[in-house]
Amino acid sequence: MENSLLIGLSRQMTLRREMDVIANNLANMNTIGYKEETPVFEEFIMPTARQDSADSKLSFVSDIGMFRNMADGGLTTTDNTLDFALSGAGFFQVETEDGTFYTRNGHFQLNAEGQLSTPDGGLVLSDGGAPISFTAEDGAIVVAS
Numbered sequence: 001m002e003n004s005l006l007i008g009l010s011r012q013m014t015l016r017r018e019m020d021v022i023a024n025n026l027a028n029m030n031t032i033g034y035k036e037e038t039p040v041f042e043e044f045i046m047p048t049a050r051q052d053s054a055d056s057k058l059s060f061v062s063d064i065g066m067f068r069n070m071a072d073g074g075l076t077t078t079d080n081t082l083d084f085a086l087s088g089a090g091f092f093q094v095e096t097e098d099g100t101f102y103t104r105n106g107h108f109q110l111n112a113e114g115q116l117s118t119p120d121g122g123l124v125l126s127d128g129g130a131p132i133s134f135t136a137e138d139g140a141i142v143v144a145s
Contacts, residue, residue, distance in 0.1 A: 003058055007059075007060045010061050011060070011061050014039070014041050014061045014062075014063050017039050017063050018039050021038065025037060032106075032107055033103055033104040033105030035068045035069055035073075035104075036069040037066050037068050038069070039063060039065075039066055039067075040063075040064050040065045040067050041062065042061075042064050043060070044060055044061070044062045046058040046059065070089075072087060072088065073104075075087075081141055082108040082109055082110065082116065082141070083106055083107055083108065084106035084108065084143065085106050086104055090104075091103060092105070092106060092124055093124070093125040093129070094118055094123065094124055095122060095123045095125055096122040096123075100125070101122075103118075107119060108124055114134045114135055115131045115132065116131070116132040116133070
């Protein structure tokens with residue numbers, strides 16, 4: 001009896017996890033740079049512990065991880081010369097008070113110091129890890145692929 005309740009509970013837990021992930025995907029479907037997530041489940045088959053028992057062949061569902069779809073999303077042209085998009089693999093490296101993080105959201109601006117930044121103040125870093133800066137002497141910002 002206890003085993004069948006635990007099997008039912010394991011399935012309920014995975015269904016709840018799946019609904020949480022779906023809700024998160026729906027809530028973020030218009031978030032720039034968001035990547036869809038899919039939970040990964042697997043069937044766990046209990047080793048035969050008691051050959052003569054009716055429940056000697058038990059299995060249940062186990063939540064083993066998360067898959068993030070990293071395929072390119074749609075690209076939209078904007079009037080902001082500091083909006084960038086990545087085609088293929090890669091991320092923008094951004095430094096915040098909480099440390100460095102990576103994003104595919106290419107909506108940037110210049111802060112008061114002439115540094116390329118995110119709308120919430122994170123500094124966009126170059127390949128070398130230094131903040132990207134511009135001065136008036138640099139002229140117009142032009143991006144070459």
